[in-house]
Amino acid sequence: MSLLETRKLRKYFGFLHAVDDVDFSVRPGEVLALIGSNGAGKTTLVNLISGLLRADGGQVLFQGTDVTHLSVVDRIRGGIARSFQLVNLFDQMTTFDNIALSIFSREGKTQKLMSLAGADRAVRREALEVLSQFGLETKRNVLAGVLSQGERKLLDVGVAYALRPKLLFLDEPTSGVSTREKAPIMDIISAVVRSEKITAVIIEHDMDVVFGYSDRIVAMHQGAILAQGTPQEIRRNEQVSMTLIGAPSFD
Amino acid sequence: MPGAIEAGPVKRALAIAVPIAAVLILIPYVVPPYQAYLLSSGLTYAIAGLGFNLLLGYTGLLSFGHAAYFGMGAYAVAFLVKYLHTGSMELFLLGGVIAAALVSALIGFVCVRYTRIFFSILAMALAQVLWSLALKFYWVTGGTDGLRVPTPTLLGGLVSNPEDKLDFLSGPYYYLVLLFFFAAVAVMWVIVNSPFGKALQAIRDNETRAAFVAVRVRRSRWIAFVVSGAFTGLAGALWVPANGLITPDFMYWTFSGKIVFFAVLGGFRTFAGPIIGAVVFNYLEYFAVATTDYWQLVLGAILVFLVMALPTGLVGTLGRLALKLRSAD
Numbered sequence: 323m324s325l326l327e328t329r330k331l332r333k334y335f336g337f338l339h340a341v342d343d344v345d346f347s348v349r350p351g352e353v354l355a356l357i358g359s360n361g362a363g364k365t366t367l368v369n370l371i372s373g374l375l376r377a378d379g380g381q382v383l384f385q386g387t388d389v390t391h392l393s394v395v396d397r398i399r400g401g402i403a404r405s406f407q408l409v410n411l412f413d414q415m416t417t418f419d420n421i422a423l424s425i426f427s428r429e430g431k432t433q434k435l436m437s438l439a440g441a442d443r444a445v446r447r448e449a450l451e452v453l454s455q456f457g458l459e460t461k462r463n464v465l466a467g468v469l470s471q472g473e474r475k476l477l478d479v480g481v482a483y484a485l486r487p488k489l490l491f492l493d494e495p496t497s498g499v500s501t502r503e504k505a506p507i508m509d510i511i512s513a514v515v516r517s518e519k520i521t522a523v524i525i526e527h528d529m530d531v532v533f534g535y536s537d538r539i540v541a542m543h544q545g546a547i548l549a550q551g552t553p554q555e556i557r558r559n560e561q562v563s564m565t566l567i568g569a570p571s572f573d
Numbered sequence: 574m575p576g577a578i579e580a581g582p583v584k585r586a587l588a589i590a591v592p593i594a595a596v597l598i599l600i601p602y603v604v605p606p607y608q609a610y611l612l613s614s615g616l617t618y619a620i621a622g623l624g625f626n627l628l629l630g631y632t633g634l635l636s637f638g639h640a641a642y643f644g645m646g647a648y649a650v651a652f653l654v655k656y657l658h659t660g661s662m663e664l665f666l667l668g669g670v671i672a673a674a675l676v677s678a679l680i681g682f683v684c685v686r687y688t689r690i691f692f693s694i695l696a697m698a699l700a701q702v703l704w705s706l707a708l709k710f711y712w713v714t715g716g717t718d719g720l721r722v723p724t725p726t727l728l729g730g731l732v733s734n735p736e737d738k739l740d741f742l743s744g745p746y747y748y749l750v751l752l753f754f755f756a757a758v759a760v761m762w763v764i765v766n767s768p769f770g771k772a773l774q775a776i777r778d779n780e781t782r783a784a785f786v787a788v789r790v791r792r793s794r795w796i797a798f799v800v801s802g803a804f805t806g807l808a809g810a811l812w813v814p815a816n817g818l819i820t821p822d823f824m825y826w827t828f829s830g831k832i833v834f835f836a837v838l839g840g841f842r843t844f845a846g847p848i849i850g851a852v853v854f855n856y857l858e859y860f861a862v863a864t865t866d867y868w869q870l871v872l873g874a875i876l877v878f879l880v881m882a883l884p885t886g887l888v889g890t891l892g893r894l895a896l897k898l899r900s901a902d
Contacts, residue, residue: 372785398787410785412778415771423775426768427787433796435769436760440582442768481786 323386325350325521326371326402326489331380333366340366342545343380348489348523353515355536356525357556359566362542364525365407368491372404373397384489401488405481407497407525409474413467417458417477420466422449424484449484455514456480472503479511483520490515492524496531504528508535529572533557541566586762589845597751606743610815613742613750615855617812620757622835622847624804629833630841631765632797633777634685635693638700639832641680642673642802644824646809648707649673651720651819662725662749666810673806674799676703681798685791688780697826704824719820722813742815750811757804758848764800765844773797805832834872838879840886849888 324347333341341363348354356364369375371382373394382390389397412420425445426432440446453459456476461469466477479495495511496504512535515522526532532539532553539556541548549562556562563572597616601609621643628634649672650665657664680699684692707714714720724738732745764770772793775783784790813819822828831854839850857875861868883890 374781374785394784395787395789398785404785406782410779410782412775412782414778415774419771419774423768423771423788424786426771431768432772432788432793433769435764435767435796435800437768438583438763438766439768439771440766481782485786 323350324348324383325385327383328367328371329381329383331367331370331382332378333370333375334378339545341370341377344542344545344547346540346547348521349538351519351521352537353512353521353535354523355532355539355553356523356542357527357529357532357539357562357566358542358548361544363545364542365493366545367542368404368493368523368525372402372491398485398487402491403482403485403487403489404491405478405493405495407493409471409478409498411466411474411478411481413465415466416463417466417469417473418449418453418462420477420481421452421484422446424481425449425452428485452480452484455510456483457510472499472507475499475507476510479514483514488521490520490522492522494525494527496526496528504531529567533572582766590758594755597754601743601747606739609743609747610739611855611859612852613747614812614815615852616750616754617808617815618832618835618851618855619808619848620754620811621805621808621832622839622851623757623761624801624808625832626836626841626847627761627764627773627797627801627804629836630843630846631770631777632773632794634688634794634798635833636684636696636801637693637826637829637833638680638696638698639801639805640824640826640828641700641703642677642805643809643812643828643832644703644707644819644821645676645802646670646673646806647722647813647819647823648714648720648809649806650810650813651722652713654722655720660723660725661729662727662814663729665725665814666753666807669810669813670803670807673809674803677802677806678795678799681795681802685794685798697829700824700829701826704821704826707821707824714821717820719818721818723817725814746815750815753807753811757807761804762844769793769796834876836886837876838886840883840889842885843888843892846886846888850886853887 326348328344328346330343330345331341332343344367346367358364366375370377373392377390381388384400384402389400422439422445425448426439450459453462458473458477458480461473466474469477475495479492482490492511496507499507508531524536536553538550539553540550541556541562543565548565549556549559557572560570563569600612621639625636625639628636646669649668653659653664653668683699684696687695708716724741726732727745727749772788775788776790776793780790835850835854836847838854839848840846857872861871865871
């Protein structure tokens with residue numbers, strides 16, 4: 323059974339069919355890459371699944387349950403988490419607190435007024451562990467707003483990861499960083515995802531990243547799914563390479 | 574050594590708070606009675622400033638209607654005198670806090686659906702409704718004449734019927750205010766450093782992402798609003814027996830502006846900012862009123878200067894100076 327399934331999911335912005343009756347599914351345990359040119363509907367699809375946008379039609383099923391009409395918070399509590407293409411952090415809080423908040427939230431402790439956050443040893447230990455997994459332990463007392471772009475991208479993923487989701491969406495985890503920084507960032511993220519056996523969906527433009535890190539690829543074009551298959555199959559798919567890079571082959 | 578890191582903030586806070594507390598305890602022995610009374614009213618305002626800043630500094634919501642909760646705390650005390658004929662300070666405080674919490678729960682429920690300027694205007698408009706009720710329902714509230722509140726009894730009657738009101742205000746009453754000031758500071762410090770406080774700061778920084786780490790944004794804002802209102806109501810209830818009278822002026826939006834002034838003057842980005850701001854403002858107002866007929870002009874000029882020259886307020890500016898001095902060593 324699929325972990326996540328959309329049925330005829332639809333979102334129109336006026337005349338633009340951003341997501342047009344899409345049937346998309348994610349299998350448990352896989353790392354899936356969602357590719358497509360700008361405006362193909364990848365981020366809109368993730369926005370619909372994560373609850374940032376309301377669907378105009380269709381359904382989102384998570385673990386067999388219809389979550390189409392649930393709030394963002396309820397979807398997160400159910401186990402869907404995401405990072406953002408444009409870094410979306412708590413800039414006036416420390417790197418440590420950015421991560422710790424996810425842990426407090428996951429444990430239902432964010433309504434606790436009369437206990438000191440710093441005194442919770444279990445949360446502290448876990449937050450430090452997550453920070454070190456993402457190579458940010460030395461930055462723990464730095465405000466998120468003054469981290470470098472690469473560190474911010476990692477922290478953005480870390481904040482979502484610390485919720486311990488069953489399904490993690492990564493919206494362009496390497497966008498906006500220099501080419502040189504891309505591989506180290508993907509190595510860190512991939513190491514976390516693989517070692518913790520997280521089911522993940524990565525939206526990515528960089529085909530090296532896509533072919534190098536995913537188990538399966540779904541290609542979108544103009545709001546619909548163009549093709550899906552293993553990296554080898556997609557690499558050989560002429561229709562996909564023509565649409566994405568305008569050449570008959572990725573090589 | 575994670576244990577050492579945890580103890581850090583508590584120790585650091587105590588290192589600042591304990592000497593200041595000691596000075597505050599000794600003040601009535603070294604200054605004239607009127608000065609002690611003046612300081613105690615500054616400390617009362619500081620409790621309102623603390624409450625207000627939970628919304629502005631920590632949740633990112635600028636309320637232009639906090640006079641409503643200060644006034645509600647004070648009117649609740651006056652109603653206890655008028656209808657229940659009680660003079661017990663303990664009942665006053667209890668009644669004031671409960672009344673302010675109830676009213677802020679009601680008003681906050683509506684206001685937290687909005688943010689930024691919409692929140693500020695709505696908070697002000699609903700507070701003005703309360704002001705107009707205080708003004709028009711004169712058979713209950715005394716209208717513009719207000720309601721009198723006699724000098725209360727403390728500790729269930731153990732301290733009562735003072736010969737001289739100023740002696741009372743600079744003595745037992747000063748210590749009562751100080752006790753509640755300490756409690757308010759301690760409780761608020763724990764709140765802003767609690768997981769809930771972190772969630773509020775996250776909402777302030779990035780409301781969308783806060784929802785994406787499963788923080789219930791509206792509910793958290795609402796709880797913050799009620800806590801904020803309750804603190805401000807406590808300040809009103811503490812203040813009114815010393816003043817002896819509550820009039821609708823203290824529910825008017827200009828008084829809300831004063832509470833905003835506390836936070837801007839001291840600096841709303843720091844915990845201590847609104848405390849220092851309230852105490853300093855109280856002195857500024859006292860000296861401005863004593864020295865010139867145009868005291869509003871003086872206060873206005875100070876506000877303009879602050880916003881332009883010291884946007885981080887007194888505490889923020891002093892903090893930066895301290896950092897500079899330390900790095901110069």
